[in-house]
Amino acid sequence: MNDARTGSQVLAAAVQHLTKAGVPDAARDARKLFAYASGADAGRLTLILPEPVSAEVMTRFDHLIARRSRFEPVSHLIGSRAFYGRDFEVTKDVLDPRPETETLIDVALRDPFARVLDLGTGSGCILITLLAENPGAVGVGADVSPKALAVALRNAQRNHVDDRATFVQSDWMAGIRRPFDLIVANPPYIAADEMAGLSRDVREWEPRLALTDEADGLSAYRTIIAQAQHVLEPEGRLIFEIGSTQGKAVAELMRQGGLAHVFVIPDLDGRDRVVTGKTRRS
Structure with missing residues (x-):
């Protein structure tokens, strides 16, 4: 490409590509x-x-557009x-934080909490956000992946909550014994036969x-509900x-697991997005 081309010309060509x-959303990504x-x-x-685009910028941009044309997520490209x-830092080792997960944050912040456990923490975005929004709280992020935990720790440092966040390698709650008054999780909920229908980016x-x-997309919920009874404090959440079709099923699993005050809560698009429940009083 000619270095004399303006940013507008270069951008238009990239959108077309x-x-x-x-x-x-080619224009947005470009x-x-x-x-x-x-x-x-x-x-x-x-x-x-x-303005004219320099050769250095043109080289970087061409490389990014080539990668995006292979459906590599924008978050991976810019990090x-x-x-x-x-x-939040994002790599191929963690799930890309999504806007709909902010519904979980809003629900968690409705009531006070002092000790929070984030299961399958990934990038750490849920735990770190809850700690940042509640300066008096401490928390633990658990994940089976050491690479994900490394990303989460860097994100905690980046967002200045690393003094209140601990990250541990654990298969759900297998190695966790301390009590918490709040447990949150965004577990893998896509059924195996639904994977082919996901966008290529994902x-x-x-x-x-x-x-x-x-x-079936419900395995993690079954495991966590069974384990939570031993880790959550009385009336802990x-x-x-x-997934948007799982509200009824997950709510029923919670009730069968002995949880009370079970509610299904929609996201901003009106789709079921969060299920919440409480342990009973001792």
């Missing part, structure tokens, strides 16, 4: 990647678009994703272990993120 590759390649604030991108007003690039239980 991504669109031809079948990438959804703008994000051009801002990143240019080192510009995304909100000020319009100011630099009339971060915004969640609940904060930035299916080909995000960790399969964080997406599916390789069964258990809060799950769920």
Whole structure:
């Protein structure tokens, strides 16, 4: 490409390339990647678009567009994703934080808590956000993946809660004994036969272990509910993120597991997204 081309011309060509590759929201992604390649604030991108693009920026941008055309997520390309007003490091080893998970945060913050356990913590975005929003709380993030735990620790440091967050390698609650008044989890809830229907960004690039239980999508809920009774304090809360069709099933599992005050809560799009329940008084 000619270095004399303006940002607007380069951006238009990139949008055309991504669109031809079948990438959804090509214009949005191209703008994000051009801002990143240019080192510009995304909100000020319009100011630099009339200017010629340097060879260095062009090389970086071409490389990013080539990777995005293979459906590699934008968050992987720029290394971060915004969640609940904060930035989190994202790699191929963790699930990409999603806007719908913010519903779980809102539900958890409705009542006070002092000790929170985040199961399958991944990037740590849930635990870290809860600690940042509740400066008096401490928490533990558990994950079976050492690589995910390393990302979570860096995110805790990045968001200045590492003095109140501990990260442990554990298969759900297998190695956890201390009591908590809040347990949260966004477990793998995609059924094995649903994986083929996921977008390529998710299916080909995000960790399969964080997406599916390789069964009916409910295995993790069954395990966590059974284990939670031994870790949650009396009247402690258990809060799950769920798939939009799983509300009734997960709520019933909670009731069968002895939890009370079980509710299914929708996200901003009106889809079932969170199930919450409490342990009974001792």
